[in-house]
Every structure is written in structure tokens, then in C-alpha cells.
Amino acid sequence: MTEHLVDPDVPRDLHAFIAGLPKAELHVHHVGSASPRIVSELAARHADSKVPTDPEALVDYFTFTDFAHFIDVYLSVVDLIRTPEDVRLLTYEVARDMARQQVRYAELTITPFSSTRRGIDEGAFMDAIEDARKAAEAEFGTVLRWCFDIPGEAGLESAEETARLATDDRLRPEGLVSFGLGGPEIGVARPQFKPYFDRAIAAGLHSVPHAGETTGPQTVWEALIDLRAERIGHGTSSAQDPKLLAHLAERRIPLEVCPTSNIATRAVRTLDEHPIKEFVRAGVPVTINSDDPPMFGTDLNNEYAVAARLLGLDERGLADLAKNGVEASFLDAPGKARIADEIDTYTAAWLAS
Numbered sequence: 302m303t304e305h306l307v308d309p310d311v312p313r314d315l316h317a318f319i320a321g322l323p324k325a326e327l328h329v330h331h332v333g334s335a336s337p338r339i340v341s342e343l344a345a346r347h348a349d350s351k352v353p354t355d356p357e358a359l360v361d362y363f364t365f366t367d368f369a370h371f372i373d374v375y376l377s378v379v380d381l382i383r384t385p386e387d388v389r390l391l392t393y394e395v396a397r398d399m400a401r402q403q404v405r406y407a408e409l410t411i412t413p414f415s416s417t418r419r420g421i422d423e424g425a426f427m428d429a430i431e432d433a434r435k436a437a438e439a440e441f442g443t444v445l446r447w448c449f450d451i452p453g454e455a456g457l458e459s460a461e462e463t464a465r466l467a468t469d470d471r472l473r474p475e476g477l478v479s480f481g482l483g484g485p486e487i488g489v490a491r492p493q494f495k496p497y498f499d500r501a502i503a504a505g506l507h508s509v510p511h512a513g514e515t516t517g518p519q520t521v522w523e524a525l526i527d528l529r530a531e532r533i534g535h536g537t538s539s540a541q542d543p544k545l546l547a548h549l550a551e552r553r554i555p556l557e558v559c560p561t562s563n564i565a566t567r568a569v570r571t572l573d574e575h576p577i578k579e580f581v582r583a584g585v586p587v588t589i590n591s592d593d594p595p596m597f598g599t600d601l602n603n604e605y606a607v608a609a610r611l612l613g614l615d616e617r618g619l620a621d622l623a624k625n626g627v628e629a630s631f632l633d634a635p636g637k638a639r640i641a642d643e644i645d646t647y648t649a650a651w652l653a654s
């Protein structure tokens with residue numbers, strides 16, 4: 302972990318434990334994972350871009366006044382991805398950054414509509430992500446899977462295009478496991494996307510929409526009922542509705558919690574006000590994720606450190622949290638068992654040393 306991300310309220314040896322802990326990440330965006338190193342390389346290829354290349358300037362550029370401002374900046378980085386080779390570079394380099402954090406498995410949220418509407422050939426796009434996925438697994442040992450998400454604010458045209466790309470047998474990539482819905486929630490009602498989720502689910506994909514990130518618990522109910530969500534992206538406002546918390550706990554529906562993201566987009570005021578403790582207290586399965594890590598000045602290891610502080614966790618508690626991520630993933634049973642065993646072996650060796 303880089304020095305600036307070390308939370309001073311978490312003991313140093315717990316940081317070291319987290320750094321070596323095998324992890325699964327379930328909520329992390331493709332473009333939103335472009336580190337300053339990757340952004341610089343892409344910006345150098347496309348010199349007309351307004352995105353700064355200097356890492357110092359990027360810190361200011363990635364400081365958001367609200368969620369709408371975050372989406373504006375996000376789309377300026379999307380504009381840097383112009384060719385299949387850009388797509389491949391981004392995907393492969395993101396996997397390298399994940400492997401450095403001992404991420405063994407990640408479901409990466411990709412918005413193919415943003416690339417196809419910018420003129421990248423759809424077949425070449427799929428080939429680029431699949432080529433990067435296979436190379437990353439072989440070279441870094443990190444297994445990648447895809448979630449294709451609808452950028453809700455771009456309307457039903459984007460929903461139709463995303464559903465087509467996700468369900469057409471000639472296009473659908475081998476690594477695709479789930480179907481999502483992202484972007485702003487205010488003014489973008491979830492139920493209108495039901496027909497597209499129905500198609501994706503009928504084609505064997507899992508449903509994982511964002512909900513309750515910037516709107517109230519009713520949006521989470523809509524994601525559960527209309528979109529048949531199996532996990533909820535963020536679900537932050539669920540804490541306002543005890544019946545919803547009880548429902549999530551009883552049905553074992555995990556929340557993909559991304560604490561630092563919620564502060565950076567101003568969805569939650571301060572980390573100490575984050576409802577993660579309420580989720581755990583209510584028995585809701587909680588997973589820890591990084592969302593758009595470089596844009597939010599974080600990484601997955603730092604999110605585990607934040608969770609350790611907010612939840613008062615020691616090594617065993619952190620290992621259980623990592624196992625929640627594995628359990629909530631769309632890996633098959635042997636794949637889950639392999640990473641869970643690795644977590645147990647690592648934790649036992651650490652505690653014995």
C-alpha cells in the first residue's frame with residue numbers, strides 16, 4: 302500500500318495483514334480503475350484530452366463537488382478510451398494493479414455502450430477485454446469476470462444496446478457473469494429497466510444494479526422487486542428502512558459497500574456517519590469494495606482498513622469480511638472454496654507468526 306493511504310487509526314501490522322490478505326472484489330468500475338499511471342499513458346496517446354497527465358494535478362481534478370460533478374469527470378476519462386488497444390491496455394493494467402493488492406478474483410463493471418457509441422467496433426471491444434482477461438489470469442493470477450452495466454442517464458437506447466451486447470451469442474464474452482445499472486439515480490427510475498434485466502436474467506446473467514447510493518430505500522426495493530437484484534451496488538440508504546434491512550438479512554442479499562466512494566461523491570457526509578455498522582448489526586451480508594479507486598484516492602486495501610476501523614475488526618474479522626466477498630461472488634463452488642481456503646491458510650500463518 303502506498304504510504305499516503307495508511308490510515309493512522311489502524312495499527313501498522315493490520316495494514317500489513319490486509320496487504321497480504323487474498324481478496325475478491327465485486328464492485329469496481331473498469332474506467333474508474335484507471336490509475337494515474339494508466340490515465341497518463343492514455344492521455345499521452347490522445348493529446349487533445351482535457352484530462353491532466355500530471356499525478357499532482359489529477360488529485361485536484363478528482364475532487365468532486367457532488368455526484369453529478371463526479372459523473373462529468375468520469376466521462377472525461379471515458380473519452381480517453383478510443384481504440385480497442387486502449388481498451389486492452391486499460392483492462393490488462395487494471396488487473397496488474399489488482400494483483401499487487403492480492404485480489405484473486407474481480408467482477409469488473411464495464412459500460413460497453415460508452416465505447417460502442419464512441420465508435421469502437423463491438424466485436425473488437427469484446428476481443429480486447431477477453432484478450433486482457435486471459436493474459437491477466439495467466440500472467441498475474443487474477444481471475445477477472447465482467448458485469449455489463451447500463452449507464453442509466455443515457456436512457457433506454459443505452460439499455461437496449463447493453464442488453465443486446467450482453468445477450469447476443471455472437472458477441473457476448475465468455476467472462477460475462479452479470480448485468481448492472483449505474484450512473485445517477487435521481488430522475489432515473491429503476492423500474493423502466495425491467496425488460497432489459499428480464500432479458501439478461503433469461504440469458505443466464507446475474508442482476509447487480511446500483512441502488513440506494515444517492516436516493517432513498519425505495520430505490521433499493523425497486524431494484525429487488527423489479528430488477529430482481531441478487532446483490533445491491535452500495536445500498537447505502539437501506540439503513541433508513543428497518544424492514545428493508547431485515548429483508549436483505551433474511552434473503553442473504555449482499556450489499557457492495559464502498560465507504561470512501563460514498564464520501565467522495567458526497568452520498569455520505571463523513572466516514573464516521575457511514576451506515577456499515579448498522580448493516581452488520583442487522584445481519585446483512587456486507588462486502589467491501591473500492592468502486593473507482595484512483596478517482597476516490599483509495600484502493601481495495603485501504604477500504605479494508607477503513608472497514609476495520611469502522612467495525613473494530615481484528616485479523617479474524619478482516620478474514621471473515623474477505624470471505625463474505627468470496628461467498629457473495631459469482632464464482633462456482635470450487636472456485637469459492639479455493640480462495641476461502643487461501644484466506645484461512647494465510648490468516649492462520651499470520652496469527653502463528
Ligand SMILES: Nc1ncnc2c1ncn2[C@@H]1O[C@H](CCC(=O)c2cccc(C(=O)O)c2)[C@@H](O)[C@H]1O
Nearest residue numbers: 330333412415450451452454455483484485511593
Ligand atoms: N459510484 C458510481 N455510481 C454509479 N455509477 C458509477 C459509479 N462509478 C462509476 N460509475 C459508472 O458511471 C457510468 C455513468 C455513465 C453515464 O452516466 C453516461 C451518461 C450519458 C452518456 C454516457 C456515455 O458514455 O456516452 C454515459 C455508469 O454506467 C457506471 O458504470
Ligand SMILES: [Zn+2]
Nearest residue numbers: 328511534592
Ligand atoms: Zn459503482
